[in-house]
Amino acid sequence: MQNLEIEPTFKKMPSLVGRRKASAIGSIAPGTLVVFVDEATLEQILQYSERDQQREIGGFLIGNVYHDNHRYIHLKHFLPAANTDSRPGSVTFTHETWQRLNHQIESSFPNERVIGWHHTHPAMGIFLSSYDRFIHENFFGLPWQIAMVVDPCQQQFGIFQWSIGDNQRELINNGFVVVPDKKQNRRLRNYRTEH
Numbered sequence: 226m227q228n229l230e231i232e233p234t235f236k237k238m239p240s241l242v243g244r245r246k247a248s249a250i251g252s253i254a255p256g257t258l259v260v261f262v263d264e265a266t267l268e269q270i271l272q273y274s275e276r277d278q279q280r281e282i283g284g285f286l287i288g289n290v291y292h293d294n295h296r297y298i299h300l301k302h303f304l305p306a307a308n309t310d311s312r313p314g315s316v317t318f319t320h321e322t323w324q325r326l327n328h329q330i331e332s333s334f335p336n337e338r339v340i341g342w343h344h345t346h347p348a349m350g351i352f353l354s355s356y357d358r359f360i361h362e363n364f365f366g367l368p369w370q371i372a373m374v375v376d377p378c379q380q381q382f383g384i385f386q387w388s389i390g391d392n393q394r395e396l397i398n399n400g401f402v403v404v405p406d407k408k409q410n411r412r413l414r415n416y417r418t419e420h
């Protein structure tokens with residue numbers, strides 16, 4: 226699928242100053258790509274995550290990677306995954322899931338790309354299991370691809386991204402920046418992030 230490395234286009238970073246400034250949540254590890262998240266999209270993801278408090282559900286994070294002195298990621302849209310196999314301890318994307326995703330990207334977001342994936346951990350907390358890591362490594366292995374995990378029961382979430390360690394890369398739960406919109410966020414203020 227989207228496993229081709231790309232040359233990011235220039236776009237000015239969302240402003241971190243001013244009246245409607247973007248604000249960082251958590252601390253952003255040095256040397257990692259800054260992830261900007263549209264507040265309305267974050268709300269949509271949290272709302273969707275609360276739909277099933279028993280089984281894991283998932284979706285795709287749509288946006289792009291840009292550069293403005295540094296590379297950064299902008300998460301703009303969310304697409305719930307269709308035709309998944311949802312269970313209490315796992316969610317599996319099927320062939321139909323990927324097919325549908327490709328179709329939706331082409332028709333709705335032709336200028337965007339899949340920057341990562343999302344899934345829930347009902348009452349299990351925020352981490353990446355070895356299965357999650359396998360999925361990420363194999364389907365979202367580009368340096369700028371991220372994984373979001375939401376626990377809708379304990380109202381926690383985290384955004385994981387690749388970080389270059391001493392010799393090898395690892396997935397870390399990293400801080401990010403919320404880009405506000407006009408509407409007040411409702412869910413976000415109830416959720417905790419820990420990393």
Ligand SMILES: [Zn+2]
Binds near residue numbers: 354357
């Ligand atoms: Zn998981």
